[in-house]
Each structure stands twice: as structure tokens, then as C-alpha cells.
Amino acid sequence: MSDSAMLLEILDAQLEMVCRYKADGTILFVNRAYAHSLGEQPKALAGRSLWDFVSDEDRDAVQEQLGQLAPDNVETTIENRFETSSGPRWTLWRNHALEFDDAGRLLVAQSTGIDITERRVLEERNDLLIGELNHRVKNTLMVVQAMAQQTFRDVRLPTGPIETFNERLSALAGAHTMLSRANWGGNTFDEIVRQGTAICRRGTIRAAGPQVIIPAEPTVPLIMVLHELSTNAMKYGALSVDGGWVEVDWGLDAAAGRLAMVWRELGGPSVAPPSRKGFGSRMIEGAVQRQLSGESSVDYAPHGLVCRFAFPLGGSK
Numbered sequence: 001m002s003d004s005a006m007l008l009e010i011l012d013a014q015l016e017m018v019c020r021y022k023a024d025g026t027i028l029f030v031n032r033a034y035a036h037s038l039g040e041q042p043k044a045l046a047g048r049s050l051w052d053f054v055s056d057e058d059r060d061a062v063q064e065q066l067g068q069l070a071p072d073n074v075e076t077t078i079e080n081r082f083e084t085s086s087g088p089r090w091t092l093w094r095n096h097a098l099e100f101d102d103a104g105r106l107l108v109a110q111s112t113g114i115d116i117t118e119r120r121v122l123e124e125r126n127d128l129l130i131g132e133l134n135h136r137v138k139n140t141l142m143v144v145q146a147m148a149q150q151t152f153r154d155v156r157l158p159t160g161p162i163e164t165f166n167e168r169l170s171a172l173a174g175a176h177t178m179l180s181r182a183n184w185g186g187n188t189f190d191e192i193v194r195q196g197t198a199i200c201r202r203g204t205i206r207a208a209g210p211q212v213i214i215p216a217e218p219t220v221p222l223i224m225v226l227h228e229l230s231t232n233a234m235k236y237g238a239l240s241v242d243g244g245w246v247e248v249d250w251g252l253d254a255a256a257g258r259l260a261m262v263w264r265e266l267g268g269p270s271v272a273p274p275s276r277k278g279f280g281s282r283m284i285e286g287a288v289q290r291q292l293s294g295e296s297s298v299d300y301a302p303h304g305l306v307c308r309f310a311f312p313l314g315g316s317k
Contacts, residue, residue: 017091017113020098023106025049034113039085050111055081055088069097069106079116090120127183134180141173164231167199171227174198175220184216189259192219193248196226200246204239205230209250212259215313221291228280229263229307237305238268257313265304273300 017034021027027048035042038053054062058080065078074097082091091113099107145166152162178187178195189212197205214222230239230246238244244267252259265271274281281298284307288296294311 014112018110019050019113020108020110021050022108025051028108037082037084037089053083055083057081066095066106066109069095069109071097071100071104079120082113089115090117092116130180130184134176137176138173141169141176145169167231168224168227171196171199171224172220175223178223179216179219182216186213186215187219188212189214189250192222193226196223197230197246197248199227200230200234200239204245205248206245207248209248209261210252212250212252212313214259218292218311218313221287225284225287225309226263228284232280233265233268233305236269237271238265241268244268258310259313260308260310263305263307265306268304270302271300271305272302 014031015033017037018029018031019027019034020029027045027050030042030045032042035045038045051059062078062080065076069076076095078093078095079090080093081088093111093113095109095111097106097109101107148162148165148169174195178191189209190207192214193205193207233239233244233246238246244265247264247266248261249264250259250261277285284298285296288294288309288311292309292311294309296307296309299306299308
């Protein structure tokens with residue numbers, strides 16, 4: 001058997017679809033797997049255009065990506081719908097440029113493809129479920145807020161507790177909006193700090209730390225903890241006066257998979273320990289210990305409150 005015949009036999013034995021083509025899409029060679037998906041014989045496809053088998057909706061995007069192949073960029077991976085004898089199928093193609101002219105223009109390339117239809121269907125179904133979840137969560141929070149407004153309307157209560165409740169509910173809604181934007185895939189810790197301290201005046205929060213991706217599970221309790229710290233700082237701490245500020249620093253122990261954060265208030269009034277724990281303090285302690293499986297401590301130093309907590313990035317136990 002000649003070398004070329006042996007190579008052809010090897011290519012035909014591959015389960016992946018293989019197609020060699022010119023820059024204009026003219027097919028030079030396909031293996032049996034490629035031809036079988038189209039209900040054709042390999043030789044019958046030579047001279048045809050691969051664009052006959054790329055779904056119209058994807059053609060422009062595929063052409064654009066193939067157009068990026070160059071002598072210094074000889075490979076690209078593309079997902080697109082492939083028109084087979086059984087209908088459109090999602091396919092993952094690994095495209096490798098084989099020849100260029102003297103000006104660096106593509107002459108010949110080869111694609112190797114695998115069917116990923118089932119994966120794409122699962123992803124689309126998951127996106128629909130997440131979208132429905134996000135919709136239901138937002139609707140539930142709106143219902144709770146409306147019920148609270150109706151309940152408190154004719155009750156003679158100070159405005160402070162009602163405003164605090166609404167702010168907490170808004171912080172909770174903001175946390176879920178952040179998760180929705182990230183498709184429940186996690187956010188960076190600096191994004192979480194910005195969301196959790198959103199009620200603070202611009203410039204009063206000075207945040208610094210490494211880029212760390214926080215999974216979805218700890219996001220809500222983290223934002224609620226930061227919101228409570230922000231609220232307390234604005235009412236009683238460093239942010240209750242002009243010129244006060246807060247420094248938020250964090251670090252990652254990669255080996256242990258733990259993140260540690262320090263909230264430090266500066267430039268505010270003198271601090272003294274409270275006579276009793278309020279809801280905010282209990283919520284912070286409970287969120288860190290129970291929901292994050294972490295540890296927390298609060299130091300009511302005279303020059304400004306310092307709160308420290310650490311938790312495993314794996315989330316709650």
C-alpha cells in the first residue's frame with residue numbers, strides 16, 4: 001500500500017468529519033464521516049462548495065472567522081450549524097490553514113469537526129431555565145416590596161426602619177441582578193465589593209486586592225454583608241461625616257482555597273462597642289459563619305471599626 005493510500009485509509013477511518021478546502025470554499029477532499037453525514041459518497045462532494053452545508057444564519061460569522069487565518073494565526077475553532085441529511089446539526093470545527101500565497105493570503109485549509117448538538121441543546125435549555133429563575137426571583141422580590149409598602153402604609157412607624165428594610169431588599173435584588181448578568185457563573189470579588197457598597201458616596205470606598213472569581217453561591221451573602229457594613233458606616237461610622245472613608249482589602253490563599261477580607265473605617269468619629277448586637281451585626285456574623293462557612297471578627301477600635309472575615313471559595317458546607 002502506498003503512503004498516500006494509507007493516509008487516505010487513516011482519514012476515512014476517523015470518526016471525526018474531515019474536509020480539506022480552498023479559500024473560496026471549494027472542497028478538495030472529505031472523509032467518509034463527512035460524506036456520511038450528508039448522505040453522499042466522498043468523491044461526489046469533491047468540487048462542491050462547503051458553503052452549501054453551512055447554515056445561512058451562521059455563514060457570515062464563519063466567513064469572518066476563517067478570514068482571520070494568517071501565517072501567524074494558522075488555527076481557529078468555530079461552532080456553527082452544519083446542514084446534514086438529517087437536518088441542521090451543531091458542529092465544532094478545528095480549522096487549520098495549510099497553504100498561503102506569497103502575500104499571506106489563505107489558499108488551502110482543513111477542518112476537523114465533531115457533532116456537539118446535544119451539548120448545545122443542553123446549554124440552550126439551561127439558559128432558558130436560568131432566565132425563568134431570574135424572572136421569578138425578580139417578581140418575588142417585587143411582590144415582597146409591594147406587600148411591605150402596603151403593610152407599613154397605615155402603620156405609625158418611624159421612617160428609618162422602613163427605609164432600612166427597603167434598602168436591604170434593594171441590595172438583595174441587586175445581588176440577584178449581578179448573578180443574572182453573569183448567568184450564575186460567578187463574579188470577580190471587586191465587582192461584588194462595588195455592588196455591596198453601591199449605597200455609599202463615590203470615592204469613599206477604596207478597594208484593593210487580587211482578581212478573584214467568586215462562585216455564584218457566596219455572592220448574595222457577601223453582598224448583603226457588605227451592604228450592612230456600608231449602612232452602619234453611613235449611620236454611625238466613618239461615612240457619617242465628611243472626610244471619612246473605608247478601605248477594603250482582600251487576599252487569596254490559593255493553597256487553602258480561602259479568601260480573607262478586611263473592612264477598615266478611617267477618618268470618622270470615635271468608636272465605642274455597642275451595648276447590644278443589632279440586626280446588622282447578627283446578620284453579618286450569621287452570613288459569614290453559616291452561609292459562607294467562614295470566620296468573622298469585629299474590632300471597635302476608637303479610631304474606626306475594623307471587620308475581618310475569611311471563607312472557603314467552595315461555598316457553604
